[in-house]
Amino acid sequence: MNKNKINGISMIPFGLLAGFADDKEIRLIELAENGFKFRLQQEIADVGQFRICFYNSNDSAYREIQVKEFCIQKEQQEQFYTVYSAFTEQEDFRKEVQGLVTRYSRYIRLKTECDDAELAEELTGYPAEKDEIFAESLEQQKKEWFQDVLVNKLAEAINRVSEVAFELDHPELYQAYLKEDISAFMENYWIQNGFSQAVSDIAPDRLYIGNQFCHLLFPEERCLFEMMEKAQRENISITLAYTYIREDMLKTMDELLAKVDNWCKERQTTVEVVVNDWAMVGILRKYPKRMTPLLGTLLNKRKKDPRMGYKKGGRILYEQNSLNAEFYRKFLGEECNIWRYEWEACGYAQNFPGTLNEKNSLHFPFYQTNTSQYCPLHAICTDGERGKQKLVTNCPYFCERNMVLYPKHLHMTGRYNSLFGVDTEVLKHPEKLEAYVTAGIDRLVLGLS
Structure with missing residues (x-):
């Protein structure tokens, strides 16, 4: 030897x-x-x-x-x-x-x-030549994504779930909701997002107000309470969606939640709060009677990428994540009072837990893949390079007028400080939504913008 x-x-x-x-x-x-x-x-x-x-x-x-x-x-x-x-x-x-x-x-x-696309083509058969084909705008891209949706069948599938919610996640939507009654708002919501017609017989049971990914897109205090008042008049339940909490946000966040708690007390109602930062769990412990925490997308981690379909090998292990561990769910429930989890339709099957008292919400058709506190879109609009990211303190809301386009075949886009893929299959094949409901989803949350 x-x-x-x-x-x-x-x-x-x-x-x-x-x-x-x-x-x-x-x-x-x-x-x-x-x-x-x-x-x-x-x-x-x-x-x-x-x-x-x-x-x-x-x-x-x-x-x-x-x-x-x-x-x-x-x-x-x-x-x-x-x-x-x-x-x-x-x-x-x-x-x-x-x-x-x-x-x-x-x-x-x-x-x-080789560049990344050529490397992927050699190793996995990824269609590198399609990386040169872009839509002219997000509006055009949405029309292509959603033009084949059978809205009547989609409505039937959505209405089979216990609760239907819609996301209001940026200032333009906040103002649109305040100006219009709910039926007119929902009709415009569908049409403006690329659908050939509105799904007229879907009305929201609940509104998610706020943004899970960018702290600068949460509504200002006056706007927030105006939307909450309007939702209550329209008999629509409220979920406040928060993202990560920076250290300098803790005091103002605590003060705002104290006002929300008082608003709930005066009206003898409750609201939900999406938690995407463990600091929020500590704050909400002060208000256990009127504000119910939910586990948000940033804390409910899993692998998500529009290019997953090109990966080789089995994908069965992707179906589970940390929430499939019963001891972790028990900790969330008993120590944090979190019994509902926010999931996303992201192009592959998921194993939703349901052995304790858990409830599961599914966001569709968009799903988040990347988020940065240092906004890449702001860097592109101000410096011309996404690599020159910095913390934005006075946001001009470039994201209301600009977005990052990606090759059409990837079905993804860059909005504000995040990247999103779109699972068009759940819209074009409503039976997949029905399968999610059968698998343990009792709330569907639609976010199109």
């Missing part, structure tokens, strides 16, 4: 190559056909076998090789870890090393020679 030295590729990414010495996980730091180097926090006296897991991008799966014929050589002792070399002549190990090195070398070559 060749015990001279390991002379191979160093620091292959952990996602491509993982290893275990018996049941201890090891960090592989160099790989060659005659063996590998690895490091451990503690020294080891003896190893029965190694398990080396090679990722094969062609199959989108791992292959595990059990290395039973080997010898170990201690290389160096550092303060926090020990480095070893393991030598082997196993033929199955040698072949897997050759395959991984070939695939990894190809990836490095493509990464250095």
Whole structure:
């Protein structure tokens, strides 16, 4: 057995190559056909076998090789870890090393020679040529997204759910809602967002007022209470949508919520509050009787991307996230009084929990993929580069007139400080909405703008 030295590729990414010495996980730091180097926090006296897991991008799966014929050589002792070399002549190990090195070398070559779209095309079949096709405006894009929606069937599907809500999430919508009665507002809401006709027999049971992603788009105090008064007159329930809370926002947020609590007390009513920052949980503990917290989108984390369809391999693990852990939901309920969770239709099946007292809301058809406190749209409009982002304190609301367009086939757009994809399937195939309801959704939240 060749015990001279390991002379191979160093620091292959952990996602491509993982290893275990018996049941201890090891960090592989160099790989060659005659063996590998690895490091451990503690020294080891003896190893029965190694398990080396090679990722094969062609199959989108791992292959595990059990290395039973080997010898170990201690290389160096550092303060926090020990480095070893393991030598082997196993033929199955040698072949897997050759395959991984070939695939990894190809990836490095493509990464250095191609742009991201070309790289994705080579590795996954992504249609790079479609990245050159853009809509002229978001209005045109929406018409293409929504023109084939069968509004009557959509209405039937939506009306089967227990509660229907609509989002009011930016100043233009706030003012439109205040100026029009609810029926006229809803008719314009559909038409202005690219639908051929209004879904006339859908009326909201609830309004989500505020923005879950940009703190500067929450309504001013006077506007907020005017909308709340109007919603109460129209017998529509209220959910206030908050985003992250910066340190300098804590005092004013607390003061505003105290006024909301007093408004509820005077009118003998309650409101919901979408929580996207753990600081909000602490604030709401002061007002447990009249304000009910919900777990917002920024805290209900999961992988979401319009390009997910081009990824290889199984996607079943995407169906679950932290909320599928019962101990976590129990903590949210008992310690934070959070029993309702905000989800998004994002292009793949999701496993909604329902073993305790949970309730689930589904936002559609848009879903958030990225959010930054340092607004990229503001940077583009002021400096011409999205990389020159900075904290905006006096917002001119560029997002009322501007947005970032992406290739048409991606079904996504950049609005204010976030990126959004659109799940057009839930609109064009209403049976998918019905499936969500069957799976545990009891509230649908429509946000089109």
